[in-house]
Amino acid sequence: MDDDKKIEQAIYVTRPVLPELDDLNQLLGQVWESRVLTNGGDQLNCFERELKDYLSSPLLCAVSSGHAALETAIRALDLRGEVITTPFTFPSTTHALHQCNLQPVFCDVLPGQANIDPDQIERSITADTSAILAVHVYGFPCDVARIEAIASRHKLKVIYDAAHAFGVTENGVPIASFGDASIFSLHATKVLHSIEGGLVLSPHADLIERVASIRNFGYSDSSESPLYIGTNAKLSELHAAVGRLNLKTIDANIVSRKAIYTRYVEHLGRSEGLQFLVPPESCGWNYAYCPMIVGNDGGQLRERLSEVLAAHGIYPRKYFYPLVTEMDCYRDHGFYLQSFPEAKKLSDTVLCLPIYPELELQQVDRICDIVSATLKDAI
Numbered sequence: 001m002d003d004d005k006k007i008e009q010a011i012y013v014t015r016p017v018l019p020e021l022d023d024l025n026q027l028l029g030q031v032w033e034s035r036v037l038t039n040g041g042d043q044l045n046c047f048e049r050e051l052k053d054y055l056s057s058p059l060l061c062a063v064s065s066g067h068a069a070l071e072t073a074i075r076a077l078d079l080r081g082e083v084i085t086t087p088f089t090f091p092s093t094t095h096a097l098h099q100c101n102l103q104p105v106f107c108d109v110l111p112g113q114a115n116i117d118p119d120q121i122e123r124s125i126t127a128d129t130s131a132i133l134a135v136h137v138y139g140f141p142c143d144v145a146r147i148e149a150i151a152s153r154h155k156l157k158v159i160y161d162a163a164h165a166f167g168v169t170e171n172g173v174p175i176a177s178f179g180d181a182s183i184f185s186l187h188a189t190k191v192l193h194s195i196e197g198g199l200v201l202s203p204h205a206d207l208i209e210r211v212a213s214i215r216n217f218g219y220s221d222s223s224e225s226p227l228y229i230g231t232n233a234k235l236s237e238l239h240a241a242v243g244r245l246n247l248k249t250i251d252a253n254i255v256s257r258k259a260i261y262t263r264y265v266e267h268l269g270r271s272e273g274l275q276f277l278v279p280p281e282s283c284g285w286n287y288a289y290c291p292m293i294v295g296n297d298g299g300q301l302r303e304r305l306s307e308v309l310a311a312h313g314i315y316p317r318k319y320f321y322p323l324v325t326e327m328d329c330y331r332d333h334g335f336y337l338q339s340f341p342e343a344k345k346l347s348d349t350v351l352c353l354p355i356y357p358e359l360e361l362q363q364v365d366r367i368c369d370i371v372s373a374t375l376k377d378a379i
């Protein structure tokens, strides 16, 4: 494909990395030969082993999606009553609580940041609170030290929705070392993907055993009768094979993401009306997203910029808009339209620019030129 054509292709917020088809065919040949397609075959076992090595996390369990990871982790923790969480997230986080018959209690994010405010967590605790479900939004670690301290003071469980945080570290420590459980998404749009897939990680061996059982209707390897009222959250051999191949290129892909992110910041970092959201310095990041705040006018400048970019075939995304507490599906719930001023301000103005390993720096430059020109006209 010549360069002009490539540049004119639509550019979405992300584009999945794909392994070589020949490599996939080789693994699929083994699956075909074995006739074990799901329910825990060689591909899944190898994938889990390779993930444990890569993540330096000996205790993990692969499941069918990030959402299934949330639900199985919540069920394995056997939570009751209220769970404190954030409205600035993908609906999956809240849906999982709802589907497990738990009452979400929302609190605001830190001013100018995407993650939950620990002070507000502490103020929201009641006698019915059983856990905190915090989200490492964009792969930026929450204030894990403060959240752990609050949880241990009040004897609460902590789950981290780390859907965006595959491979992230905090002060050199793997992000899934914190809390009672963390979940990753391996969806096609994520830094590591198996097309669909998810992971539950935990420092507690018994919890991972329960998750492994719950993902297979509550059966354990040796039980004739289910031990738990489980579900079907198994990852198939085909998905595991794709995940294994993508894991081989993950480090190179994160390097490419970093180069793209750096280029955006070089070009746009000092632009009037734009502010990049950045991870804390203590974070070893995976460059999952390129989030920025556009203007300070409740979203008008963001709309204008999105329209101009779309006219050029470029499609950034408003991750996350609207807030979960403003979603139609929650209209009949007590928290609907509750006020979270910081999260609202962010949700109304945030825009995530395209970032994926195959995005060429030339394309990044073109996006930056369009953004700069639009801001110049508008401000």
Ligand code: T4K
Binding pocket: 012, 013, 014, 015, 016, 065, 066, 067, 068, 089, 090, 092, 093, 135, 161, 163, 164, 185, 186, 187, 188, 189, 197, 198, 315, 317, 319
């Ligand atoms: N917790 C949090 C905090 C999450 O953000 C998510 C998921 C979850 C839990 C649940 O994890 P999973 O159960 O999904 O594993 C996308 C993803 O579907 C979703 O996984 C993700 N978060 C969310 C932030 O983003 P959409 O509705 O924006 O995806 P979609 O289909 O519009 O894709 C975005 C762009 O990516 C498309 O415009 C084009 C490109 N794309 C997408 C797919 C699926 C491709 O080029 N190829 C593809 O196959 O939700």
